[in-house]
Amino acid sequence: SAVISQKPSRDICQRGTSLTIQCQVDSQVTMMFWYRQQPGQSLTLIATANQGSEATYESGFVIDKFPISRPNLTFSTLTVSNMSPEDSSIYLCSVRDRDTGELFFGEGSRLTVL
């Protein structure tokens, strides 16, 4: 298993600002995943972050809005840029067990945009 720490755990932000969420894993992993969980909704994959290369974004998500960094095998950041109230969500970082595909999640970062 993996232990994943995210911060901030929650924040209230003003429209038009940007916020960076940090994700730290207690072991080295090749891929890290960023998910969004909008209020009352399921999880939607935003992007896959690979160390040493650009992140791979899912349909409907773009780098300008959600830039991702992956400087090493244990750390990643997700920035939510130019926020609007529609960005109010829980953002979750996760890593995957290479053999079983099981995902391990951080506690999530709950963003509220006013």
Added chain:
Amino acid sequence: AQSVAQPEDQVNVAEGNPLTVKCTYSVSGNPYLFWYVQYPNRGLQFLLKYITGDNLVKGSYGFEAEFNKSQTSFHLKKPSALVSDSALYFCAVRPTDPGYSSASKIIFGSGTRLSIRP
């Protein structure tokens, strides 16, 4: 298209009674199947998984799930519910079909809110 369905938005059960949370999937090949639980203001926690082998898998907190290939289902069950089981439950599937371009992607169901009354 690959998909996971949780047909019930909410399941209400009295404490001590058995519970079932339903999940069906439409995925080619032999997928990996998972259940996760999310308590209020928390991230997702892994409950159990099916990769291969015995169709009945046991997981955390007394939960179990039965894989039924012919019905493409993976229902979550517990013989005796506890109030503390009240949470949001997600079924998830990882396709393993080599033809699926995003084989590393895990697909989540819409979630079922389980409410256990004392």
